Amino acid sequence: MRKLTYFIACSIDGFIGAPDGDAQFFMPFVDEEFLEDFLKAEYPDTLSTHGRRPLGIDDLENRHFDTIIQGRASYDLALEAGVTSPYAHLREYVASRSLKESPDPHVEIVADDVLGKVRELKAEDRELGIYLCGGSQLAGALIDEVDELVIKTYPVVLGSGMPMFGSGFDVAEFTLDGVRVFKNGVLVRTYSRKR
Numbered sequence: 703m704r705k706l707t708y709f710i711a712c713s714i715d716g717f718i719g720a721p722d723g724d725a726q727f728f729m730p731f732v733d734e735e736f737l738e739d740f741l742k743a744e745y746p747d748t749l750s751t752h753g754r755r756p757l758g759i760d761d762l763e764n765r766h767f768d769t770i771i772q773g774r775a776s777y778d779l780a781l782e783a784g785v786t787s788p789y790a791h792l793r794e795y796v797a798s799r800s801l802k803e804s805p806d807p808h809v810e811i812v813a814d815d816v817l818g819k820v821r822e823l824k825a826e827d828r829e830l831g832i833y834l835c836g837g838s839q840l841a842g843a844l845i846d847e848v849d850e851l852v853i854k855t856y857p858v859v860l861g862s863g864m865p866m867f868g869s870g871f872d873v874a875e876f877t878l879d880g881v882r883v884f885k886n887g888v889l890v891r892t893y894s895r896k897r
């Protein structure tokens with residue numbers, strides 16, 4: 703079985719964005735060290751195609767993921783910027799019941815049984831894993847299938863905001879696999895799920 707990894711940016715108090723999901727205020731923390739030593743060196747696959755191009759890393763090999771799944775609201779952010787295939791270096795799935803037709807041949811819409819689709823993707827015999835991009839609602843729907851968390855914590859407190867998982871209360875245990883600390887106060891924790 704390959705892993706479903708929720709790779710996500712959040713505040714100290716665990717929110718992935720403002721109450722409406724806006725997460726732009728995290729961007730100033732993506733400084734040279736964090737970009738070079740972590741994102742480009744370790745997780746280039748999580749950088750969007752339009753983000754990779756100006757960095758000249760269009761052709762960097764995927765290291766962790768070959769597939770991405772995101773919710774329609776997260777995908778909308780790319781559409782609003784005129785981008786229909788924001789992760790062209792990955793197989794792209796967007797969960798949506800309202801998008802009747804995919805805006806791009808490279809993007810597959812998953813309307814029904816997103817859990818079943820993710821289980822099917824996890825069962826594939828492939829080396830690299832599946833990147834759960836978010837947002838909160840889709841992560842909530844897929845919470846039981848999440849095998850790994852990579853949480854980038856930015857040194858801000860929001861007080862309220864969009865939760866990491868839009869789901870009901872339940873206790874799921876994870877094991878801490880690693881912590882990295884960056885000079886600007888960003889912390890990256892990696893956890894694997896206890897099954």
Ligand SMILES: NC(=O)c1ccc[n+]([C@@H]2O[C@H](COP(=O)([O-])OP(=O)(O)OC[C@H]3O[C@@H](n4cnc5c(N)ncnc54)[C@H](OP(=O)(O)O)[C@@H]3O)[C@@H](O)[C@H]2O)c1
Binds near residue numbers: 712798
């Ligand atoms: N901090 C970070 O690293 C990070 C990462 C990603 C996103 N975000 C933020 O997250 C926000 C969006 O999160 P969100 O929770 O509002 O929305 P979301 O999870 O991105 O998308 C929600 C939509 O996905 C579809 N969906 C969700 N569950 C589904 C299911 N079980 N079956 C079929 N379709 C399903 C529905 O689309 P339809 O309405 O079309 O049916 C739903 O309206 C954005 O503002 C973004 O900035 C932050």
